[in-house]
Amino acid sequence: MEIPDLVRDALGGEDVELGVNLGDEDVVCLTPTRTLLYRAEGLLSDEKVQEFPHDVEWLDVKEGRRKTKFILEYVEGTRKFGVPSNRDGAVLELLLTGILRAGGVTDPDESVVGAFRFSELVLIVTDKRVVRHIGSAVWTEDFEEYPFSDLTGLSFEEGNVATEVVLEIGGRPKRIKTPNEQARKVQQVVENAVFDFFDVGSLEELNASIGVDAGEKAESDDSGGGSDIDIGGGIDPLVSDDEDTSPSIDGPTASGSSGSSETTAKTASRSRNDGESDAASGTAERRERTTDTGDSPSSTTESTTRSRQSGAASQRDLDAVESQLGELTTAVQRHNELLEKQQRTIEKLIEELREGR
The missing domain is CATH 1.10.287 (Helix Hairpins)
Incomplete structure (x- = not known):
């Protein structure tokens, strides 16, 4: 992708790490500290560059039929910009790459390889971890992360309506529910990222190389192990954090x-x-x-x-x-x-x- 001269002038010594072409010569560029939006000269406007620093308080996305609006909230105020709806996924991944780095969630050389929105759940997959955010906004400080370095198992459990991504962290399952219509794409992105991280070629090979042995898993279960309340699972417990045991309802079955x-x-x-x-x-x-x-x-x-x-x-x-x-x-x-x-x-x-x- 060719970098417009006006963007080069705005870099201030930084490099462009990623870019997304929006069509009609408009582009979005990622630098280590900012996202730069370039608008080419039009019939009613001159060419310009807008800057969006990555130290945001929260990020929200409003989807329209033709355009998607990104809303970035800062301490000093709010900034917005819109992109064509068919490019919003790539722009979201670019933005989240910069925001996660600025917030210390990911490493400087870590990139987002997939970002998915399911109602109030946002699932972010990088080349080193899975990050989950729950809330009305796409991103705030209320998030959970599961580094691949702590992974001891990976599986996918398909249901009638949703598929659960089951990440075992130290032998304890963390469940994330994804709609079946997008479950295959989610599974592919997660598997590719994890397989590349561990240099394996299949799910069986992965679990054989990283899985905890039976003794360690039993010890983890005996110690009251289990995951927190996740979006995943049919009926998850509201108090207990043990996700290995399916809840029951008192009375005859x-x-x-x-x-x-x-x-x-x-x-x-x-x-x-x-x-x-x-x-x-x-x-x-x-x-x-x-x-x-x-x-x-x-x-x-x-x-x-x-x-x-x-x-x-x-x-x-x-x-x-x-x-x-x-x-x-x-x-x-x-x-x-x-x-x-x-x-x-x-x-x-x-x-x-x-x-x-």
Whole structure:
């Protein structure tokens, strides 16, 4: 990219490290201390250079249909500039490279290789670390960083709606949730940066070379290890910081419902067997009585009638048990539906709490 003469005059001895062409000869240039925006001469304006120092208090981005506006807040005031929407990603990476260096978050020779915005989560990938910022602004002092030098494992867990980037730092997982429609791009950027850092060619090779052994991991887990509350995870704990264990909701689960149904079925089976056994026993006893006492055919008919009545009673008992089983099954299904609804409500509550609503 050709550096305009007006930009060279504004460098003041600094070098241009990175540049983004905005089209129509407009460019954005990165120096060690500033971002310079060059506007070429137009029909209604002269060519000019605007300076945006990197010691910002916060950075925000407002996306429009055609243009994206960058808002930089300083102690002395606010500065803004706009770029075409199709170039805002590259400009954001350039700006964050300078801002992270100025804030001491990254090294002087460290560059941003990817920056992603998901609602109020910003995920920044450099060639040496992953930086996460949560808040309404794109950047403030409220951030977390995960250096690759502390990495002991890397994995990606795909869900129905989102994919979690799981960074193990010293054996403790840090989870970052990314929407599935952008998850592949995020995974590619993270893997490329980590693979280059450790000079490996695959995820399996990476984890084999940097993973902690079972003893160290068990010791970390026993010591109350776990990660802080992250955007990742289905329902993350609100108090405990252990992300290895999935949270549960008190009350019966699907497996518990199955156990209840099985117990009721066994009860019905025993009742059926008992009824059949009682009927058979009564018939045998009446037969024996008929033989011993020499009952007449009329007596035999009465015994047969009583036996049928007893069998009918047993069948009514069985029908009652089966009816109770049906009612219990319906109740269990309804209870499971309520549990699923409660779980969805809790997930939404956690998400809104994290977004600071």
